Amino acid sequence: MPLPPGLIVSCQAEPGSPFAGVAFIQAFAQAAVVGGAGAVRLCGVRNVQAVRPLVSVPIIGLTKHQYPDGRVLITESRREVVDLVTSGADVIAVDATTRRRPEGITGTEFVRQLKQEFPDLLVMADVDTLAAGVKAAAAGADYVATTLAGYTPETEFFGNDAPDFDLIRQLAQAVTVPIIAEGRIRTPIQARQALEAGACGVVVGSAITRPVDITRWFVQALGSKS
């Protein structure tokens, strides 16, 4: 099931969050659909399995691990891809940066291998830079998402809380596959601006499904200590 244009809600909870439980992820996903989201993005096989019977919209599935430097690695292995698909994910999100994964290949190469082995699999390439996005599209990615802009050694910026509109714009001009804007989109106006910059879909996560983060934003804005 391909992704429709428009809003995609990422329903994820970090370990230790009061919302880190399958029942909460199910509720967030159902709420997203009731609210009109066209797809949901879920982390972990258990969550995909639990949400699949409850929603008819496409599910983007992923897993999360850490690189040795502590940064996030989205969907590490072929085995995980197969498990996510078997659990009911329609699209698989993978780290498609040019970093070498623990097993030695780059994210670009991982995309290429997946598309060679599973030509019908819909792959969302989570990238950090224009170069990575162009390579991912050439490797066969079905969607290119700006998910990792700001979260890799090349792009890490401290204190910048804005979406990377420049990257959205550049990718939309450089590749023909749909661009998904993702990362730090906090308001409906920013979501609209992402579409105007050339995105076909917009993933919103924390602003909808991470109450702890949302609370912190308000606390910080008020100048109080959290």
Ligand SMILES: CC(=O)N[C@H](C=O)[C@@H](O)[C@H](O)[C@H](O)COP(=O)(O)O
């Ligand atoms: C960098 C990384 O690990 N991103 C993850 C990818 O699945 C999620 O933690 C984000 O919530 C998601 O990308 C949506 O972004 P935001 O929560 O900013 O709307």
